[in-house]
Amino acid sequence: MTTEAITTRASAAGAGSSWLLCGGCGAMLYERRFARAGRVCPDCSWHAPMTAHQRLDLLLDSGSARGVDVPAMDSDPLEFTDTRPYRDRLRDARASTGLDEAAVCARGTIEGNPVVVVVMDFRFLGGSLGSTVGEVFTRGAELALRERTPLLTVTASGGARMQEGAIALMQMAKTSQALGQLDEAGILTVSLITDPTFGGVAASFATLADVIIAEPGARLGFAGRRVIEQTIRQTLPADFQTAEFLLTHGVVDLISPRHELRANLARLLSVSSRRPDGIPRQTGRPQHAVVTDPELLPRRDAWECVRAARRLGRPSTLDYIGMLLEDFTELRGDRMSSDCPALVAGLGRLDGVPVAVIGTQKGHTADELRYRNFGMPTPAGYRKSARVMRLAAKLGLPVITLIDTAGAYPGVEAEEQAQAVAIAENLRLMAGLAVPVVAVVTGEGGSGGALALAFADRVLMCANAVYSVISAEGCAAILWKNPAAAPTAAAALRIDSRELLRLGVVDGVIGEPDGGADADPAGTADRLREALRGALAELLPLDQMNLVTRRRTRFRQFGVAAPVSTPVSSGDAHESQPDRNVEATR
Known part of the structure; x- marks a missing residue:
């Protein structure tokens, strides 16, 4: 269209x-x-299409909208005339739309959550980005900064306004800078893409938001379809630049039909808003869910643990999210090239505590296993996880990772997209993440693909889970020259929960019901909830410096003859266990 x-x-x-x-x-x-x-x-x-005021009526709570006045500028810096003078075009656009410019700004609430909204109107000179539109957006961002309120932008634009020349071009930098200040202040930004959004708007504030939502069929791009086809002389896909195309290619987080927009936005705002009534934080340590003494765990055959960890009936990340979280919004895409279905990430609440959850996803059926790439993330998956972790750090939300993967995807495409770099970047990011991180190996913890999500303050694992540098089959094929020696390799690698707890690789083991997690998913979820609540109760009171220092120290001491000392603050609620790590080196 x-x-x-x-x-x-x-x-x-x-x-x-x-x-x-x-x-x-x-x-x-x-x-x-x-x-x-x-x-x-x-x-x-x-x-x-909708007008700006129709958008405000659709999105904001009834009676909550309060306009933010931004004086319209009549400047014509180029004294521009094409077939008509620019001033005449401005005058006619104002008369036909009843608007001063192509964007309006308002305060309001969405299901009680405060928000500053900047809405564009395509009727006004194609929603083009001129100096006044840039000023409207920037003032909206500055208001959100002063009031520490999330910023929502609704875009509809053909690009920068040619009649204002380089002054219009400068609005891309001006608006991007304003969003950068909101990033520094830890304030959520959300962009709602409507049809069409192109050019300078697409290449600035429309795509710089923390979360990008698109209406079905909405088109977003830098250059338009016609320009691209004429330039490169190629026929483009029918769905090129549509919301559906962009979701597949990792650009947007969510496609939301219009009737679901308010609910989707409210969930996001409720997780990130600093509401006056505050957010309840659970207290108390886990009573029975986590075992921290390896002698309290039974000795298990390692190969039996491998087989138990791989059972298709075990709860997946999405299963746990459904049983544990409220107000969950899944975020998709690496903002570069694709979305990885083997890795799920998003924001929600665990017993009232806002959290970011990231986890690998295998599935339970043959079709889902194929779609989810058997739970093996691609580089896009790790880059998506990094994006969500940075958002969690910006908003001050603890991060929970759930790990069940044989490892990172080893295909040709993964190597072309720098799989090793993606994993390494995650490790470096997690080492310095200034929010609590709790990792749980729920099934398989395979190699660097698992570790890329497990550089955490607390590393837990389920009783029937395994965690290893390589699969037992891979180790057997390389060292025994015989894949059939996998049970022997599994025992030698000491990949079961009891041995990993003894080695200090994990901090605790979450018990499973009789018959395993797949025999009682709800009971397993209850134990996981208790373990996560206990870990967060210990970690949330810690200041950022102490939190990061302790996390780095935890991983620094692996492979040394003596434990590395850790600064302890008066608010530190967790005692280190150096003896266990010394044992790991013997």
């Missing part, structure tokens, strides 16, 4: 006729019913 067609249909929709033609399927639509449905076609789900 072309930009010109959208403009025409938007104008027709506002003409007041009783019947309209759908811009997607051509069906006849009764105007009042169409408006009540949020301007979405009931037959093809085409999302029609």
